[in-house]
Amino acid sequence: MKTPSFFIAHGSPLLALEDNEYTRFLERLGEDLPRPRAIVVFSAHWDSPQQQLTADERYEAQHDFYGFPEDMYRLTYPAPGDPELSRRISELFKSHNLPHQPVAGRGLDHGVWVILRKMFPLADVPVIAMSVDSLRSPNEQYEIGRMLSPLREEGVLFIGSGGLVHNLRLLIHSDEPEEWALSFDAWVxxxxxxxNLQELFQYDKKAPHAREAVPSYGKEHFVPLFYVLGTAAGGTKAQRMFQAYQYGTLSLNCWKFE
Structure with a gap:
């Protein structure tokens, strides 16, 4: 059986400490999923012009944020790596002539460990973190994910971690969603x-309120969607499993692709 692929919003780093409807959903999701062989996460917080991937035996959690409560900086997620899977991914990239670079010692950024800490709190499933390139075209991003799609038959769980509506300059002090954010999410x-992938690939021209939802300075939070869609290439079903908002415009969503 192929494992499903997911796009999961990681919201604010404070998600790691929060107990709310979304965090409880993530906890249940991790409990309900069959245990994967490994987890590969395309993270919005690793934006690189060259495709990169981690190649560690074990990780430390990056505290790549500032101005948060001290408790945030004491959180850890000592998940194991999977050097063998990292080499397998490199082989797939080589077979498609994609320049790439394995990286050791980077650790897991909060786009990875915040959601995994909720889904797999024991940190006992091997993890590979992947960079994204927000300057590539959506079609290129999709094709990079597609290179890895055979790994779904080997028990690898793919996650794209970001946010479909993510514009920190337009946050408000309300959890009631703004109409424009609802409109963009509905179009997606x-x-x-x-x-309709060709329509989706032109979201910046086709979608209502695309400039507000995916600002030019913040595309890295949207593009993990294209990578993880590529890993589900050939799939026919997209299911929205959760949708909510924080601060009026920060969408917390989970999509499952099979």
């Missing part, structure tokens, strides 16, 4: 559920 949902 329609294109995903209809598998």
């Amino acid at each position: 949902a329609e294109t995903l559920e209809s598998r």
